Structure formats: structure tokens, C-alpha cells
Amino acid sequence: MNIFQLDGEDIPFRAGQTVMQAATRHGVYIPHLCWHPDFAAHGSCKLCTVKVNGRFGSACTLEAQPGMNVENRTTELDDKRRTMLQMFFVEGNHFCPSCEKSGNCALQATAYELKMMSPHFDMFYPDRPVDASHPDVLLDFNRCIMCSLCVTASREVDGKHVFAMGGRGILGRRIHINSESGKLADTDFALTDRAASICPVGVILEKRRGFAVPIGERKYDKSPISAQVKEKAP
Amino acid sequence: MTFELETASAPETLRRVAIDPVSRVEGHGKVTILLDDSNRVHQVRLHIVEFRGFEKFIQGRPYWEVPVMVQRLCGICPVSHHLAASKALDMMLGVRQLTPTAEKIRRLMHYGQILQSHALHFFHLASPDLLFGFGSDLAQRNIVGVAAAHPEIARKGVLLRKFGQEVIRMTAGKRVHGTGSVPGGVNKSLAPEERAALLKDIYQMVAWSRDAVGMVRQLFEQNLAEYNAFGRFRAAGMCLVRSDGAMDLYHGGLRARDVEGKTLFDHFDYGRYWDVIAEDVKPWSYMKFPFFKSLGPEGGSYRVGPLTRVTQCDSIPTPLADHEREEFMAYDGGSVTGATLGYHWARMIEMLHAAENIKDLLHDDDISGHDLMATGTRQERGVGVIEAPRGTLIHHYRVDENDLVIRANLIVSTTHNNQAMNTAVREVAKQYLDGVEITEGLLNHIEIAIRAFDPCLSCATHALGQMPLEVAIVGADGTVIDAATRDHRGLVREIQKIRAIT
Known part of the structure; x- marks a missing residue:
């Protein structure tokens, strides 16, 4: 099974899923406003910005890849979200x-x-x-x-x-x-x-x-x- | 029309003393006093910076938002605005009769409000003056002083208020600024566990409310001559009464009596309040001066609130409070019914009435019903009137075909009492300040007269103890001759002999 790491937790995903979709399905909350599970991602509010292998990206548009190390609820990211x-x-x-x-x-x-x-x-x-x-x-x-x-x-x-x-x-x-x-x-x-x-x-x-x-x-x-x-x- | 001591003939020759802000009342107000070289009082005015803007900024908002929005006028009695707005919008929706559950839940909310507001005012704000004396030691004359000297009284005050707030929380969703009342009904009834929790304590609340009435009576007995004469004046009055003339703080028709006690109108449909009431303006005040149209602005001012309600109703429909009303009306040949400080006694009788009503409603199964909303045929406008803790409260709205508010008019209790409070402080100024050297204790007499009306000058925050106060003495040329300040701890930093300066 495909796995990536989100704040140290293993998140399984299917090919083609975004980080947001996989995390949500696994019960992990990534703050967001413009994303809705029923629709294609819009990527405009930027509240779901995460850090993937040290670089910023929108979780709602970023396709999950095996071995990714994703930071989500860190102090740095939540400060920016606030x-x-x-x-x-x-x-x-x-x-x-x-x-x-x-x-x-x-x-x-x-x-x-x-x-x-x-x-x-x-x-x-x-x-x-x-x-x-x-x-x-x-x-x-x-x-x-x-x-x-x-x-x-x-x-x-x-x-x-x-x-x-x-x-x-x-x-x-x-x-x-x-x-x-x-x-x-x-x-x-x-x-x-x-x-x-x-x-x-x-x-x-x-x-x-x-x-x-x-x-x-x-x-x-x-x-x-x-x-x-x-x-x-x- | 200018009342006695309202406007001095040559103010430029007089000294000005200001009490700014008035303390231990809700919000900010100030009193200005003009004195001549012999300390004779020539002008006394109570100024209140009232809430402005609500009538304007709810224009263009959907009507169902109004009961929640307008209650933000106040943090002490928001339920009154919440319910008055709901009643007005009931009328706009054509709802002439609420469901039994909705009406009783709203009444329960309202009596919780009366209980907590009256307890707050009497125990926290007024009792320091009454227990320690009008000119007593400033360091003690506050709720902390009451808690130290009379811990049992302070405790009852705190717990009575807490209980009232719990009633509000269970009916409105929050202790302050809930959402329970909606146009056409309510959005919740009481769950069995909520009823049980309130029933557990209500009998104690009724007993403590009786004690509070007895305490005010005792204070009058100890100081009858002073209490009766303090800021006394003859006043007309207005309040709601039930169809049988009994007290009803939630709904009824308007009853008004002139200074002789003659009925001006009775069971008047408040939906046309503008036929009997108009508002005057004065160049020196931001607040309007309502008056009875039939008597005109010169002689038509009136007062509202507990003293008017208790003395103008034919009875109180709960037995303990009605007994206390009869005692109050008969005491010393009825002399107390005209005393400004009689407000305190009447207020505690109403608190007892509220507690008894809460007890009765808690035993009524309708408060746990599920039929919450009623409907009717839509009207263009609606008027809602309720007897708020401080007096008659009028809300009036017009709503367009798209459901947006296009006009709003609110006449709050303190506005009705504007002229009455001004008259009371002038009477006190004549009695206590005229021709003598002014001290902090004497200035407090002015504040005591204002506090009797429990004016709602703004919203919820109260400092424990004294709020800051500044008194400035300004010479005829406009220069400040001297100033005395009282800090947040109630300490007076400087106060000089006014005679010595002039």
C-alpha cells in the first residue's frame, strides 16, 4: 500500500489522491476553507498549505506520493494560517x-x-x-x-x-x-x-x-x- | 420648556462641578452642577451618552436577525431587547398568539432576567450606599465592603444573580446574548434535567427574595424621614398591566397616571404608542425626553420602572409579592410610594414576583413542550413592548417585502426616565448641596438618586468598587480652579475647600 508521513503518522493513499483527500479519509484534519470533498480542488484560500520535504504546497492540489514527509499542524504553519x-x-x-x-x-x-x-x-x-x-x-x-x-x-x-x-x-x-x-x-x-x-x-x-x-x-x-x-x- | 434648575440664567458667571462618570450605574453618565460664589445651586443636569446607531445599522438587515443583534445594546438586560424585538416581529408576522410552550419559555427567560438584573442592582450597586450610609467611608462603600461587613447578604446577592442567569442560559442558550427567542416563537424548550436543576434551587431563591424585601423595609424603618424626603418629587407614570389590571411584566396594555394619580389612559394598545407618547429634544442632551401627548412637553414627563409598576398595578398575581405590595402601599400611610428611594423596595418586590413566577413555570409541563412556533398573516410593521427591569421598553420595526428592516425605533426604559432622573438629582442638589461646601460624600448623594432608577447607561462591565471619578471646578473665565480625582480603587487624591479657592 502507498504510504506518506503526515506529522509523523503513516497515511495510506490510493494513486491519484491528493494529500488532503488521503488525510481526510484517514481522519486527519488539514485546515481549509475552499476545498470540498465533492468537488475538484480550487487551491485558492491557501489555508491548507503544508510543508512537503521542506517546501510549501497546497494539500488540496498536491498529489500524494510514496515516502512524502508532510508537515501539517506545526507551530510555524498554524501561525501562518492564523x-x-x-x-x-x-x-x-x-x-x-x-x-x-x-x-x-x-x-x-x-x-x-x-x-x-x-x-x-x-x-x-x-x-x-x-x-x-x-x-x-x-x-x-x-x-x-x-x-x-x-x-x-x-x-x-x-x-x-x-x-x-x-x-x-x-x-x-x-x-x-x-x-x-x-x-x-x-x-x-x-x-x-x-x-x-x-x-x-x-x-x-x-x-x-x-x-x-x-x-x-x-x-x-x-x-x-x-x-x-x-x-x-x- | 425649562424645568427648575435645568438652565441657569447666567451660566458664564457660575462655577461648574462635574461628576464624570457617575459610578455604580450601568455605563457612563455625568452630572454637571453650576454654583455661584455662595455655593448656591443654579443648574443641575444629568447627561447620558446613550447608545447610538442601532436604529440605523439594523436598517437593511433581515428581520430574523434583529432579536439577536439588538440585544447587543446591553450586557445587563439583553433579554429585554431580545424579547421586545421578538414581540415586535411576532406582530409583523401576524402571530397574535404564541404556542403555550413558546409563551411560557419566553416568560421564564424574562423572569430570569428580572431576577438577575434586580439582584445585581440592589446587592452589587445600591446596597453599599444603603448599608453603610450615603456619605460613609469611601473605602468601604462598595460591594467588596459589603462582602466584608455583611458576607451573608453579599452571598445571597451573588447566588440570586447566578440563578437568574442559569434560567436565561437554559431558555436562551447562553447566560448573556443567547438566541432562544425567534420571531414567531422560540427555538428550544426545557429538557427534563434542566427543569430538575432549576427546581432544586428555586425555593431557596424565593426565600432569599423575601429576605431582600424585608431588608429594604428594615432600612426604611431605620431611616424613614431621610429616605422618604430624599430626592422626592411628584411624578406621572406609565407601565404595562394585564387585562385585569394586575402586574404583567411580559405583556399587556399601557396604563398611565398623572401626578395626581388620575388615569390618563388604561389598557391602551401599545401597537399605537405614538398616539399617546412623543419625544422632546433639549439642546444640551443627546437623549430625548418622552412625554404624554395629552399633557404636552411641559407637564407630560413621566417615570417608568419598578416603583411605577408596583404602585400602578391593581395587584400582583403571585401571593408573596402581592402581600409585600400591600404592605408597601400601606406603610406609613402610603408615604413610601412617592419616595425616590421607594424604587429599591419596589424592585425587591418585583424580584420576589419573578422568583415566584419562575417556580410556577417550572411546575408547568408546557415548558417542556415541542410546539415552538406559530404563524400568521404578514404585516408591514410590528411593535413590541415589554416591562424590562428598568421600565417600559418599546421596539418598533417596519419590514419590506424582501424581509429587510427599513425602519426601526427603540424607546428604552432609561429614556422614559430621563426627565424624572434629572428632577431627582435637582431635588437632591437643592436638599444637600445648596449653599454648603461640596465634599465627596455630598456628591455621592447625587449618584444615589440616579442609582435609585437603576439606569442602563451602557452595557455590562462594572468595576468592583468605585469607578474613576473626576470633579473639576471651573472659574467664570473657563479656567480650571481645582480638581479632585477618585481613582479605580476609590481613593480621592485631592479635594480642596471650594470656598477657600473662590
């Missing part, structure tokens, strides 16, 4: 205290996992109006981390091409809605779409459902994000 998380937080408007995704949010759970105590950097406070035009779905772009998962899911699973990435620069780049008006109401987007449930943060939300799940029963109330990878491993 800094990247802080950048994510200041680039958007992430107000966890009143966010209905709190407790179910991968960004928040990752920040807890990496013990992020403050945003550290000055907040950008970008102006990102919400799109509440759709009868069933609210889009709150304030929380978008540009992971592109909604773009991929809408295109590859739903076959609708509702979302697209566009614009340039930290403040200019954003998700666009593929309709003449630019509003979600003028697309064929539906609550049953795969893209409607793919967002790891609080952008794509079912309307009138916020805070339906009590504190203590939300996804990440039960166990930390790293433990959940272990629990789900076959």
Missing part, C-alpha cells in the same frame, strides 16, 4: 455575534481551531449590499470569502451558472449574479439547488430560518472542526 484567517476576517464584514451562521460556520470554526483571538489587522469594512430579492434565499455578501464553491456547484451540479467570480483587487473582486439585473430573483436559482447549501460561511441563507437551531445543537457546538474530520473517517 494570519491568513485574520486577513479573511478583516477583508469582509464578519460580525459573528449577530450572524445566523454562527456555530455552523467553517470560517468561525477554523478560527476557533487555530485559536485566533483577534482580527489583528485594521478592518476594511467593504460596502457589500445584501441581495434579498429572491423569495426564498438571502445573499449576504458581507461574509463572502471568495471560495468559489457556489460557482462550482451551480455550474457542475445544478447546471445553472448562477454565480461567477468577477472584479479585481481586494475590494473589487466579488461574486456576481448571472442575470441582467444582477439580482438573484432574476435567475432560476432554487432553494433545492446544490449551490444553496454549499456555502461554508453565511452568504447563501434560507430566508426566515435564522437561529432556528438552538445554541448547543449547532454543527460546531458539538465538537471542534478537527474532531469532526476524525469522527467522519471510515
Whole structure:
């Protein structure tokens, strides 16, 4: 069987699997935001950066090879990840205290996992109006981390091409809605779409459902994000 | 309209003494006093830098986010904002009647809030003045001093508050800033083990709440003349009452009485509160001054909170608290019902009422039900009113067809009491400060009058002991003649004889 080393642990893998896929299947958590097991790796958030034989690489795009020595949860790497998380937080408007995704949010759970105590950097406070035009779905772009998962899911699973990435620069780049008006109401987007449930943060939300799940029963109330990878491993 | 001692005729000729910030209240406020060369008081104003901005920045947000967001106004009684917003959005959703479980869980949450907030205020913030004396040793006049001299009283205060917070945690999910109440209902009921845990302690809480009422009564008995006269003034009042006129802190119609006790309106539908209440503005204050429309801004100010609720209701629907209300109303021929310090007595009666209500609800199986949400026909706007620990709290929202809030208006308890608190400090200034040399102990009298109202000036943080305070004496030409400071340990670094300076 093919084996590589991850933080000193033997990780078996099949040919063609990435480091992320093999580690996740084995129940080992590598911090990430833009990667989703159902879709091809995007490699954009860089949170899953690991060190392979002394060199940096993205675990979600790096194909596993026999004999690799991969460093993952080292102090050096987690420090860098924490800094990247802080950048994510200041680039958007992430107000966890009143966010209905709190407790179910991968960004928040990752920040807890990496013990992020403050945003550290000055907040950008970008102006990102919400799109509440759709009868069933609210889009709150304030929380978008540009992971592109909604773009991929809408295109590859739903076959609708509702979302697209566009614009340039930290403040200019954003998700666009593929309709003449630019509003979600003028697309064929539906609550049953795969893209409607793919967002790891609080952008794509079912309307009138916020805070339906009590504190203590939300996804990440039960166990930390790293433990959940272990629990789900076959 | 300018009230007596509100605005001096020639302020440029007077000296200014400031209490900034006022200590042992929630948040930051200051009092400014203008004195002439003979130390006669010409102007007294209570300034409060209230929360600003919530009404604006919830515009454009989805309505279901509002109960969770607006409770961040405060860390002491967030449940009040949480519930008032939920009630307003119930109305917006057309929900006229919650499910029995939802209504009882919300009430349980609210009574937990009343219990913990009243316990916090009385034991931690007010009791040092009452137990040690208004002008007593500064080093002792704080909760640490109470814990040293009266450990059993301090312990009860801490544990009563803790119990109230546990009720909130089990109904809202967290002790502070939970998410339990949602528009149309609640998101959880009580598990059997949660009920059992609360039932284990509730009888002790009821007993301690009775003790607290007795303690305030005893304080009045020992100092009746001073307590009755302290900052006394005649005031109109407003509160919610149940359909039968009984006290109901969660829901009811508005009842208002003028200074003579004559009813101005009763069982008024709060959904049209703007027909009976308006707000005045003053150039010297950031906070508005609400008044009864029928009496106008000049004579229409009123007060809210425990003293008004206990004296204006026809009864209290829990037996121990109702007995204490009758005792309170009859005491010394009813004289205490008009005393500013009567707030403390009334507050403890309400704490007892909250404890009794919690006990009754814990025995009601509806609080463990599973039918949590109700629906209705959507409206354009909603108004929610609740009797928060400090008084009547009004939330009013308009929501557009896309579910976003387009307008919000909040009138919080402390705003209703703005004029009443200003009047109380002016009365105290006349009684204690007029024509005498000002000392720290005398300035504390001003703060005691403010504390009686338990104003919620901002949010949760309280220093144990004295908060910093600075008093500056400014000459007619604007120069600072002298200043005295009190540090975080309550130590006064310098205070000079004002007469000697002038």
C-alpha cells in the first residue's frame, strides 16, 4: 500500500489522491476553507498549505506520493494560517455575534481551531449590499470569502451558472449574479439547488430560518472542526 | 420648556462641578452642577451618552436577525431587547398568539432576567450606599465592603444573580446574548434535567427574595424621614398591566397616571404608542425626553420602572409579592410610594414576583413542550413592548417585502426616565448641596438618586468598587480652579475647600 508521513503518522493513499483527500479519509484534519470533498480542488484560500520535504504546497492540489514527509499542524504553519484567517476576517464584514451562521460556520470554526483571538489587522469594512430579492434565499455578501464553491456547484451540479467570480483587487473582486439585473430573483436559482447549501460561511441563507437551531445543537457546538474530520473517517 | 434648575440664567458667571462618570450605574453618565460664589445651586443636569446607531445599522438587515443583534445594546438586560424585538416581529408576522410552550419559555427567560438584573442592582450597586450610609467611608462603600461587613447578604446577592442567569442560559442558550427567542416563537424548550436543576434551587431563591424585601423595609424603618424626603418629587407614570389590571411584566396594555394619580389612559394598545407618547429634544442632551401627548412637553414627563409598576398595578398575581405590595402601599400611610428611594423596595418586590413566577413555570409541563412556533398573516410593521427591569421598553420595526428592516425605533426604559432622573438629582442638589461646601460624600448623594432608577447607561462591565471619578471646578473665565480625582480603587487624591479657592 502507498504510504506518506503526515506529522509523523503513516497515511495510506490510493494513486491519484491528493494529500488532503488521503488525510481526510484517514481522519486527519488539514485546515481549509475552499476545498470540498465533492468537488475538484480550487487551491485558492491557501489555508491548507503544508510543508512537503521542506517546501510549501497546497494539500488540496498536491498529489500524494510514496515516502512524502508532510508537515501539517506545526507551530510555524498554524501561525501562518492564523494570519491568513485574520486577513479573511478583516477583508469582509464578519460580525459573528449577530450572524445566523454562527456555530455552523467553517470560517468561525477554523478560527476557533487555530485559536485566533483577534482580527489583528485594521478592518476594511467593504460596502457589500445584501441581495434579498429572491423569495426564498438571502445573499449576504458581507461574509463572502471568495471560495468559489457556489460557482462550482451551480455550474457542475445544478447546471445553472448562477454565480461567477468577477472584479479585481481586494475590494473589487466579488461574486456576481448571472442575470441582467444582477439580482438573484432574476435567475432560476432554487432553494433545492446544490449551490444553496454549499456555502461554508453565511452568504447563501434560507430566508426566515435564522437561529432556528438552538445554541448547543449547532454543527460546531458539538465538537471542534478537527474532531469532526476524525469522527467522519471510515 | 425649562424645568427648575435645568438652565441657569447666567451660566458664564457660575462655577461648574462635574461628576464624570457617575459610578455604580450601568455605563457612563455625568452630572454637571453650576454654583455661584455662595455655593448656591443654579443648574443641575444629568447627561447620558446613550447608545447610538442601532436604529440605523439594523436598517437593511433581515428581520430574523434583529432579536439577536439588538440585544447587543446591553450586557445587563439583553433579554429585554431580545424579547421586545421578538414581540415586535411576532406582530409583523401576524402571530397574535404564541404556542403555550413558546409563551411560557419566553416568560421564564424574562423572569430570569428580572431576577438577575434586580439582584445585581440592589446587592452589587445600591446596597453599599444603603448599608453603610450615603456619605460613609469611601473605602468601604462598595460591594467588596459589603462582602466584608455583611458576607451573608453579599452571598445571597451573588447566588440570586447566578440563578437568574442559569434560567436565561437554559431558555436562551447562553447566560448573556443567547438566541432562544425567534420571531414567531422560540427555538428550544426545557429538557427534563434542566427543569430538575432549576427546581432544586428555586425555593431557596424565593426565600432569599423575601429576605431582600424585608431588608429594604428594615432600612426604611431605620431611616424613614431621610429616605422618604430624599430626592422626592411628584411624578406621572406609565407601565404595562394585564387585562385585569394586575402586574404583567411580559405583556399587556399601557396604563398611565398623572401626578395626581388620575388615569390618563388604561389598557391602551401599545401597537399605537405614538398616539399617546412623543419625544422632546433639549439642546444640551443627546437623549430625548418622552412625554404624554395629552399633557404636552411641559407637564407630560413621566417615570417608568419598578416603583411605577408596583404602585400602578391593581395587584400582583403571585401571593408573596402581592402581600409585600400591600404592605408597601400601606406603610406609613402610603408615604413610601412617592419616595425616590421607594424604587429599591419596589424592585425587591418585583424580584420576589419573578422568583415566584419562575417556580410556577417550572411546575408547568408546557415548558417542556415541542410546539415552538406559530404563524400568521404578514404585516408591514410590528411593535413590541415589554416591562424590562428598568421600565417600559418599546421596539418598533417596519419590514419590506424582501424581509429587510427599513425602519426601526427603540424607546428604552432609561429614556422614559430621563426627565424624572434629572428632577431627582435637582431635588437632591437643592436638599444637600445648596449653599454648603461640596465634599465627596455630598456628591455621592447625587449618584444615589440616579442609582435609585437603576439606569442602563451602557452595557455590562462594572468595576468592583468605585469607578474613576473626576470633579473639576471651573472659574467664570473657563479656567480650571481645582480638581479632585477618585481613582479605580476609590481613593480621592485631592479635594480642596471650594470656598477657600473662590
